[in-house]
Amino acid sequence: MPFTINCIHMRPSTLLATFSGLLYTIASLGQTKDTLCLLQINDIYEIAPLQGGRTGGIARIATVIDEHRKRYPTTVLVAGDFLSPSLMGTAVVDKERLSGKQMIDLFNKIGVDIVTFGNHEFDIGEAPLQKRIDESNFQWVSGNVRRDDGSPFFKNRHDGKQSFPSYLRIEAPNGKFSVGLFSLTLPSNRPPYTKFLPYADALRETVPQELSKREMLAGITHLSLQEDMDILQQNPRIRLVMGGHEHENIYKEIGQGRITKADANGKTIYRHLIWRQGRRGFGIQSTLLPIDVTIAAKPEVTAAVKAWEDKAYTSFRNAGFEPSRKVVTVTDTLNGLENSIRYQQNSLGKAVTQGLMMGGKADASIINSGSVRIDDVVTGSLTELDVIRIMPFGGRVVELTLKGDLILRILQGNEGRQGLGGYLQLHKRFTQSATGTWDLNGKPIEPGQTYRIRTIEYLAEGKENGLEFFNAKDPSFLRSEPVMDANGKPLDIRMGLMEYLRSQFGG
Numbered sequence: 025m026p027f028t029i030n031c032i033h034m035r036p037s038t039l040l041a042t043f044s045g046l047l048y049t050i051a052s053l054g055q056t057k058d059t060l061c062l063l064q065i066n067d068i069y070e071i072a073p074l075q076g077g078r079t080g081g082i083a084r085i086a087t088v089i090d091e092h093r094k095r096y097p098t099t100v101l102v103a104g105d106f107l108s109p110s111l112m113g114t115a116v117v118d119k120e121r122l123s124g125k126q127m128i129d130l131f132n133k134i135g136v137d138i139v140t141f142g143n144h145e146f147d148i149g150e151a152p153l154q155k156r157i158d159e160s161n162f163q164w165v166s167g168n169v170r171r172d173d174g175s176p177f178f179k180n181r182h183d184g185k186q187s188f189p190s191y192l193r194i195e196a197p198n199g200k201f202s203v204g205l206f207s208l209t210l211p212s213n214r215p216p217y218t219k220f221l222p223y224a225d226a227l228r229e230t231v232p233q234e235l236s237k238r239e240m241l242a243g244i245t246h247l248s249l250q251e252d253m254d255i256l257q258q259n260p261r262i263r264l265v266m267g268g269h270e271h272e273n274i275y276k277e278i279g280q281g282r283i284t285k286a287d288a289n290g291k292t293i294y295r296h297l298i299w300r301q302g303r304r305g306f307g308i309q310s311t312l313l314p315i316d317v318t319i320a321a322k323p324e325v326t327a328a329v330k331a332w333e334d335k336a337y338t339s340f341r342n343a344g345f346e347p348s349r350k351v352v353t354v355t356d357t358l359n360g361l362e363n364s365i366r367y368q369q370n371s372l373g374k375a376v377t378q379g380l381m382m383g384g385k386a387d388a389s390i391i392n393s394g395s396v397r398i399d400d401v402v403t404g405s406l407t408e409l410d411v412i413r414i415m416p417f418g419g420r421v422v423e424l425t426l427k428g429d430l431i432l433r434i435l436q437g438n439e440g441r442q443g444l445g446g447y448l449q450l451h452k453r454f455t456q457s458a459t460g461t462w463d464l465n466g467k468p469i470e471p472g473q474t475y476r477i478r479t480i481e482y483l484a485e486g487k488e489n490g491l492e493f494f495n496a497k498d499p500s501f502l503r504s505e506p507v508m509d510a511n512g513k514p515l516d517i518r519m520g521l522m523e524y525l526r527s528q529f530g531g
Contacts, residue, residue, distance in 0.1 A: 058198040061096035062296040063089060066103035066246070066268030067142070067288035069110035071130055071329050074400050079314070080290040083321035083329055086134040088293065088313065090322065093135075096297070097197045100135060103268035103285075104142025104209060104246030107156055109397050111416035112332065113148070115339035123148040124156050126332040132161045133325055138192065140207040141169050142246040142268055150217045154180075164188045165244065167207040168226035170219045190230040193239070201238040201300045206231050208245045208255070210269065212489050223247075223255060235261065240298065240306045242266065249274060249283070256281045264296060264308060270443070271362040271399065273312055282310065288362065288399050290315050340412060347409035351522050352529040358402040360414060365393045366447045372402060372414070373449025375528075379521035380478040381451065384507065386423055388453040388464055389478040390434070391517075392488050394445020395419060406525065411518050419480030421507040421515040427500035429471035434494055435462050446490040474502060480517055 065085065073081035092098045107113065107124030115122050124145075131139070139162060145153060157164060158180045167190045170176060178185040192205040206227060211220035221229070235241060242264040245252055252267050256278045263281050267274075271288035286292045292312050301307040337347045358372040359365065365373055376396065380389035398414045412418075435454065441447040455463045462469050469475070482488070484504055486495030496504060509515045 058196050058200045059096055059297055059299045060194060060196050060203060061092050061098040062194075062203070062242075062266070062298065063092060063098060063100045064103060064244075064266040064284060064286060064294035064296065065100070065136075065290060066266075066286050067105045067271050068102070068127075068290050069106070069108075069113075069397065070289040070399075071112065071126060071332060074289060074291070077317070079316050081315065081321060081329075082130050082134060082290060083323075083325035084315050084319040085290050085293065086322035086325040087319050088315065089135055092295070099137045099194055101244050101266060102131070102136055102139040103244050103266055104140050105144045105268055106131070106139070106142065107153070108144045108147040109416060111397070111413045112336045114416050115336035116342070117335045117339060121148075121152070122336070123152040125159065126336075128156050128159045129332070130325065130328060132159075133328055134322075136162045138163045138165060138205070138244065140165055140244050140246060141209045143210055143212040146213040146215050146218060150215065163192070165192055165205065165207045166190060166209065167230045168221040168223060169209050170221065172217050172219050174219060190226070191232075196300070201240065201306065203298060204231070204235065204239045204241050206241070206243045208243065208247055210247045210251065223251070224258075227255070227259065237303070238300070240264075249276070249285070252283045253278060256283060263306060264298075264310075266294065266296070275310065275312070282308070284310050284312075286312065337409070340409070345408045345412060347407060347412070349408050351406045351408055351411060352525045354403050354406050354525065354529055356403065356529075360396055360398040360400050360402055362393075362399050365396055365449065366444065367442050369450060372396060374452060375524060376415070376517070376521055377449055377451040379517060379524040380421055380480075382520045382523045382527075383515075384423065384478065386476040386478045388451040388475070390448045390450055390454075390483070391479060392445055392483050392491070393447045393449055394488065395480065395482070395517075396449075408522070411522055415518050415521070417482075418516045418518050419482050421478060421517055421520060422481050422484050423505050423507055424477045424479065424484055424501070425474055425503040425505075426477055427471065427502065428469045428473045428475060430494070430498055430500035431464075431475060431477065432462060432469055432471065434491065435469075437490065441490050444490060446488045478507065 070080060071082045073079060089100055106127050112126050113122050113124050166177060166188045176187040178187045194203040208223055208226060214220060240263050241261045243262060245265055245267045246269050247267060249270055252265050256262055256265055260279055265283045267283055267285045270285050273287045273292050274285040276283045284294045286294050292314050295311045295313055297309040299307045340347050358375055359370045360372045364370050376391050377389045395415055397416050438448050453465050486492045507515045509519060
């Protein structure tokens with residue numbers, strides 16, 4: 025009793041051939057329902073377990089997938105953000121950055137079926153993105169993201185280009201119903217080779233206006249929670265939105281629909297069991313599954329993870345880091361979890377801003393929380409690999425001369441960036457009074473006065489969403505000077521962080 029995935033392109037009336045790689049036979053286990061199983065993963069950058077091996081790990085996810093496929097016709101979906109950003113993606117292998125190559129290989133091995141774009145898929149550049157697409161064995165779907173000429177993205181195959189569908193149908197094994205799947209991605213990263221349709225236009229263009237009674241409408245999205253909620257409220261036909269972007273597990277019901285998001289980096293995944301209920305209805309059972317030490321890792325996937333780690337470590341050694349070398353023993357707990365560092369000033373943010381200040385006499389420092397990607401707590405023995413995991417992209421340290429009015433604009437908008445990569449971690453010399461005014465070194469920041477602030481080049485070039493005005497074109501941006509290390513080379517923020525941690529914890 026196989027099930028199939030049918031692909032629909034730009035116009036819902038145009039059906040593609042059946043995606044032949046997604047035919048499965050349901051195991052005979054005495055099931056009483058014609059049930060589909062959807063396994064939802066989102067925002068996954070790490071391939072090995074986290075938190076000392078206690079949680080996550082793609083080899084454990086492989087075991088979960090295998091076990092479900094023994095019982096149910098199972099489709100594995102990834103709701104965006106898997107090619108970037110990650111520690112391993114920055115490694116240079118065969119003279120090229122990996123840029124997610126390791127994720128494509130492992131997704132192929134564990135049997136991922138369907139993916140959609142996250143906003144960070146576009147970080148790696150057009151040519152590397154096309155390479156990753158061409159290397160994949162799974163189906164990509166995109167409802168609102170097009171190439172700059174309006175045409176769909178595509179996969180190069182031996183028999184020509186295979187355009188991404190904008191709508192899919194997943195058929196139940198006994199043909200009693202299907203799940204219609206649309207896709208949307210938020211336009212926070214919009215490189216020139218892309219074009220993003222408004223959500224409403226994309227839904228109107230891709231979702232059939234008339235759904236049969238046997239078709240349940242669902243979405244695989246990479247949007248903010250509020251955007252997912254808005255879409256669900258505006259489209260009551262939608263029963264299930266499998267989303268990403270927030271990095272923490274979310275379950276929210278609106279009317280007859282629901283939104284689900286799993287924790288980032290495979291700490292949890294969502295399972296959705298779907299069956300026909302009565303003549304017009306559908307039953308949905310959504311369960312958040314922890315990926316932890318209770319799940320045995322699939323040996324061949326563990327071996328593949330190790331092989332990628334070995335390649336990445338060689339790259340880091342070539343860049344001047346020794347992954348296994350101990351930096352310090354951290355006796356405190358530095359919180360790098362995204363649900364902390366993107367919402368409040370915290371211990372790891374303090375350490376990074378202190379690292380920016382090492383060897384200089386600047387007034388203060390700032391760092392975008394999105395530059396911290398570890399999504400884990402840091403404590404105990406810390407190696408250079410761990411420091412790279414904290415800030416995989418590093419960043420050249422610069423010292424800026426700014427007028428106070430620009431600093432105030434940057435600080436006053438910070439609360440509005442909570443939850444985003446542009447939420448700033450601030451050096452301890454910045455303080456805010458009960459009335460909302462900002463001080464630096466215990467004195468009010470004066471709009472016309474000049475200050476010396478350290479940060480990284482990326483932030484000082486206006487590349488962070490919500491901080492585009494923060495660049496040399498602003499009249500209050502007076503000067504930017506690179507900070508050099510003891511050898512006269514540009515200082516990488518990770519080196520500054522290690523120096524600070526050694527000063528605090530010894531080593």
